[in-house]
Amino acid sequence: MKGNFNHFKILIVDDEEEYREVFKEILDEKGYITKAASSGEEALNILKTHSFHLVLTDLIMKGIDGIELLEKIKEEYSETEVIIITGYGTVENAVAAMKKGAFTYFIKSHDLEELTIEIEKIRKIFYLENDNEIFKNQQKNSKYMLNTNNKKFIKIINMAEKAANSNVNILILGDSGVGKEVFAKYIHSCSERKDRHFLAVNCHAFSDNLLESELFGHEKGAFTGAIEQRKGRFEAAHGGTLFLDEIGDISLSTQVKLLRTIETKKVERIGSNKTMDVDFRLISATNKDIQKSISNGEFREDLFYRISTIIIEIPPLRDRKEDLPNLIEFFLEKSKLELKKQIHTIEKKVMERLLSYDYPGNVRELKNIIERLVVLSENGIIKDIDLSKYRVDSERDTKSREEKIHNNKEVEEIQRIRSLKDIRSEAEAKYIKKALEISGNNVTEAARKLSISRRQLFNKINEYKLR
Template structure:
């Protein structure tokens, strides 16, 4: 391990340095905080042995400053015998542990052994988290269109040119963006996601470029924008078609020059980011309408990926179901499997919501299943299948409000039956709050004479 000793007792520091170097550690020492903090700013250290008193300096203040420079660094505070209150205070401020002086080398080695185990476990957990994160972002399926997307991702990851990802909602546009980043040289740099359709228009400029303190009412402190935070990495602009015209020119400037200004600022700031964007809208149509700048479109439309809709690769549904049930098993802490005859029913649907809709339905069925088996009989096809235009024409004289109320009532009755009358469980099946369910029961007058409906 790399160990830094900060102690104004030179003899103790020299003795510890000699012993720990013999143990195979890389060790450096300093007698005052100013030189110690200078060394710490220039390189990373695993462990710091910090004396709580340094020639009259406040060790707590030094502890805070070390934590600000290297929040991941493990700090062992060295305190005088009997100063337990100081040790407790230091641990509140972020110290890992403390040593009461005088201490033996064997006792220090025990402490360092525990730290080594802690760091090893932390590293292993980090690797596992990264593996799980990588598994989360996968394109599942063998359809030729999907294979083509994989090849494009591998090719585009080698360059820094803008990539525009097109496709319907729920087809995996963000997955494609993350895979590009994971395979690129920027994989360890910031990856910032901005949903252009979810930010109120009056907050967009501040969100993108930041603002200076006092630049507008409520700007109580300087705030960095997404482009500044993404410097050196990648920014993913989802739903780029929703970007208002007044912001499009400023985005174009960032793409072309890397320059921007914070709201209320007077300095030109620079950022070096790769831009990935996505939309489910027809940008060429928006350009013709005059709601999307042609010059911005051409700057974004350098490399293009088109995500296939689920209905275009229906043969991938069995693989997707298997993959999504594995995810849901982890999320719901139960083993989930699909009955074989469920798959043909799923493959007959149009899936306007694509993979996101498929996962939502599987999750609902998984929660409703008592034994973890997702069965065809539990899959109420009519609840999700939208009427065709022909059917709507046949039913043009239908009482729409009554039809909706009847469907709503049937869904609630089915959920209550499945939950054996338990309101909390039925509400969970339906994806609503218990109070909302009870409101619907009261509105539909379903409580009367229904002794199975238990609160």
């Protein structure tokens, strides 16, 4: 039976060609992806560039034998499982191998079906664990990485935790992508309101009228297009936290209405004369120079004082480079789990460049770079060449840093190029092209290898114009 085995990869190591071929044929037939090696040495070489879920190794081989191979694998590729293949005469040694971390052993003369049952167990455990990890990580990672070695950042976190316990209005300042929303969520999670809603509104994303309707809600027929009654965000955040992102971008007329709601803690839906009490904690954020906006008459001073009982200023990532190793590891783990990819090697140059780059797009940019590198990685290796394509170059970047910070258009352009959707499509197209090449352009064969239907493959070929 052939099935979708989620690309479960097995390396078969045996110095006897006959056994090697039999195992390979049977496991290929079952739908696993297999590769064969005729010695322990060859297996270790292959493992340097390819990752496997399972290594099936003969116990007695010339040179590096099964036990030594097992030890090396457990040392360097701890996620890879090992099954030892043995003859009757060496069962004792095989049992000893299990003590060194082998999953099980298999006696050569036994029914091969027994072996495939064991392999199936490993596959199931592997994917179950992976799904579990994703679940745990989603819970963990839906949050953030706020461990820091930066003194300024430690102070800010302490301040935020203290402020969380009171109900004061907080204004978060900082460049785009430094994690203002992440921080707002953290404050909410430290507050007594943590079990209630956290609602975020990006004020920049709405026109004046729409923003007012979004914030205060409206009655049916209040204006053209108001075909239904709608609750506003202040109302919806009752009991919880309302996060107003890009507050520096709202118009003066909306600012007046906002000020009134914040002062009175009462809202009226547009088109209604009924006033409702609302209980919300307000956190606002902006990457604008708000003092300058006040001097220019673009932002009301009274509103500024109202929203900024406590001001938290998040430093740009280039000013807390000591946190880069932790952040890189955090996003790497997150991407590995989300993209279901294993990474065992990161080329030295990649780390050097990641650690010296200035990140004009801050944490958002770092997160995107890591996701991209994981998507582009092949055989568990992150290569410098993939980073080069991204143009991470600290020297050039330092020179043009000022220019970039003040040039939003360029930042936007970089973000557009780096959209995850594009990256996924790019990687998918590349992979399908490779599968077609390997299958001699035979669509049925390539579809089988990719575990998708021929029809799906045809659609992808058309979508990516691969023919």
